[in-house]
Amino acid sequence: MVRSMTGFAQQSISVPVLDTHVGMSIALKSLNSRFLDANCKLPYPISNLETEFVQLFKARLLRGHISFTIHLTTANAFKSKVEPSMPTI
Secondary structure (H helix, E strand, O other): OOOOOOEEEEEEEEEEEOOEEEEEEEEEEEEOOOOEEEEEEOOHHHHHHHHHHHHHHHHHOOOEEEEEEEEEOOOOOOOOOOOOOOOOO
16 A cells, blocks of 8 residues: 655666667656646657656556656767768758
């Protein structure tokens, strides 16, 4: 049985991306609140996943203030050289 909605968790992981590994630090905080308020702070390369994370929280939680943060420890992990498509040009 859940006795409190206040908590904190943090984990550092390494995720394989293409030919390298990307280090990530993930933090999840929850505070007691009358309504559900989910906030996500993601780095730009994965910011498109923000709505999916919020929907997951809303599907499983009824109330509380949720703060979800991901930091990339490998800063240049998702940066690459831009090459134009010559057939298209």
